[in-house]
Amino acid sequence: MIDIKNLVYQYESNSKYPVLDRLNIQIKKGEFVSIVGENGCGKSTLVQHLNALLIPSKGTVQIEGLDTKKQSNIWSIRQKVGMVFQNPQSQFIGTTVQEDVAFGPENLALSNHEIQTRVNDALEQVGMLDFKEYNPMSLSGGQKQCVAIAGVLAMKPEYIVLDEITSMLDDKSQKTISDIIKHLQKNGITIIYVTHRIKDVVNSDRIIVMSKGRILYNDKPQTVLEEPSLPESGIEIPPIVELANRLKRDGIIDTYNNKNLPFSNKELLEDLCQSI
Amino acid sequence: MHSFFFNYVPGNSLIHHLDPRTKLLAVMVASIFIFNAETFLELVTIAGFFVIIAFISGVNYSIFLKSLRPMSLFFIFLFFIQLFLSEGKPIFTIGFINPTYEGLITGLQITTRFIFLILFASILTATTQPVMITSGIERLIRPLPLKYIGVSSFDIATMMSLSIRFIPLLFDNAKKIQYAQMSRGMDFKNNIFKSFSSVAVPLIMSTKRTAQDIAIAMESRCYQGIYRTSLFELEMKNADWIVLLGISIMVLLFMFLI
Numbered sequence: 001m002i003d004i005k006n007l008v009y010q011y012e013s014n015s016k017y018p019v020l021d022r023l024n025i026q027i028k029k030g031e032f033v034s035i036v037g038e039n040g041c042g043k044s045t046l047v048q049h050l051n052a053l054l055i056p057s058k059g060t061v062q063i064e065g066l067d068t069k070k071q072s073n074i075w076s077i078r079q080k081v082g083m084v085f086q087n088p089q090s091q092f093i094g095t096t097v098q099e100d101v102a103f104g105p106e107n108l109a110l111s112n113h114e115i116q117t118r119v120n121d122a123l124e125q126v127g128m129l130d131f132k133e134y135n136p137m138s139l140s141g142g143q144k145q146c147v148a149i150a151g152v153l154a155m156k157p158e159y160i161v162l163d164e165i166t167s168m169l170d171d172k173s174q175k176t177i178s179d180i181i182k183h184l185q186k187n188g189i190t191i192i193y194v195t196h197r198i199k200d201v202v203n204s205d206r207i208i209v210m211s212k213g214r215i216l217y218n219d220k221p222q223t224v225l226e227e228p229s230l231p232e233s234g235i236e237i238p239p240i241v242e243l244a245n246r247l248k249r250d251g252i253i254d255t256y257n258n259k260n261l262p263f264s265n266k267e268l269l270e271d272l273c274q275s276i
Numbered sequence: 277m278h279s280f281f282f283n284y285v286p287g288n289s290l291i292h293h294l295d296p297r298t299k300l301l302a303v304m305v306a307s308i309f310i311f312n313a314e315t316f317l318e319l320v321t322i323a324g325f326f327v328i329i330a331f332i333s334g335v336n337y338s339i340f341l342k343s344l345r346p347m348s349l350f351f352i353f354l355f356f357i358q359l360f361l362s363e364g365k366p367i368f369t370i371g372f373i374n375p376t377y378e379g380l381i382t383g384l385q386i387t388t389r390f391i392f393l394i395l396f397a398s399i400l401t402a403t404t405q406p407v408m409i410t411s412g413i414e415r416l417i418r419p420l421p422l423k424y425i426g427v428s429s430f431d432i433a434t435m436m437s438l439s440i441r442f443i444p445l446l447f448d449n450a451k452k453i454q455y456a457q458m459s460r461g462m463d464f465k466n467n468i469f470k471s472f473s474s475v476a477v478p479l480i481m482s483t484k485r486t487a488q489d490i491a492i493a494m495e496s497r498c499y500q501g502i503y504r505t506s507l508f509e510l511e512m513k514n515a516d517w518i519v520l521l522g523i524s525i526m527v528l529l530f531m532f533l534i
Contacts, residue, residue, distance in 0.1 A: 051496050075498055083496045090486050091493035095441050099407050102507035104497040112509040119507065155497065
């Protein structure tokens, strides 16, 4: 479990306003948690604490009971929590796909045979095994992000933080990444998904909405999306969800199909038909 | 996007299958021979060796010649410096321009040495993947007491890998910045000095930022600069020992003959 208690983070100790202000979050194993919020709200700063890239100014962050403040825990934490960043181009180290994916296992000083096995397994999971001899820089944006995910998977993490990984991708690549995320979750990996687009988070178990370094909401997607004050936090609600909310408030729809908010025209139509 | 410095050509030759450490040591020994070669016969012998090894590698000769292109200005500079600044019997005199016969011979000798140096190094780079070269260097320097100067052989190998990866990226970024500045009216043909700074400043800034990002990405994947293993395991085979024995015999013969 990830346990964040009273987390405060300031870039400078004398700074008047903390970037993160007294955050309390628990993430259970196997959960799919999305962290949303407008740019500059502290999402990326928060998730960098999970990998011990940043250390709390006050409060604690514990990964499976390991405190990130303890220097001796850092490498175990980094193995448990893998991070994929927004721009894959600036996280490639190898000159070929397989060299890059092998970078993490090489740092763990694994045997040559184990590294080969992990590289092949990770590339297979993201559907990039045929590209292992390629230069990662010659791949498309979506393929680059798949390689970046494979690079983290090869370290066999228990948690994966995906920091705005689809923000630079087209719809088709976003769908590919979304399928990979579902596959990873099925395999028992905890997903922490950072985004500023609410439409990306419909499959998550829980949404954490952040604004100005604080948590505004921390609940199931349908509960958070029904909050009338959500747009005030700078989050743009998908029109279909807004319409569904209004229809429910006006009593046109009684209950949602499968008790979930409709996220597509088809789902809304089904809800309307059922109510009428 | 391509690299000027690493022109690996996949192949199945004896040279391709040699351990990178053997090839690195061979290039080092070849460099010593090249810088000791003074007579025309010695240089021709070295050229003969190059032709034979390049033939065995199965790599097209044009690949090796292409590796000389980025250094061509340096070769010309080296030759003319020797030609005009060496003392001796003048070929002709026009004002202060005074090329000499001795300068001509020294210039040709030194330039030819550098050309052979690059050619032998290009056999290494054309027959060895960059990652194998860095692994080979790492294994060769691992026994050295580098910890006393605050680095490890793994640090040096990683720095080399990153350089190989970043050189093409730098060229790519420079081109992107150049196009961006051209689209905003910068005249690169008639305004050389101003246009240089208009590319250099954003390039330095973006490179610094990329370096920071890559450092974070490396740390997050457990890079500590200490002992690490490699995807490619190096293994000295019989052919390596035979080549090293041959090199040792050549060195001994050279020492006794000279």
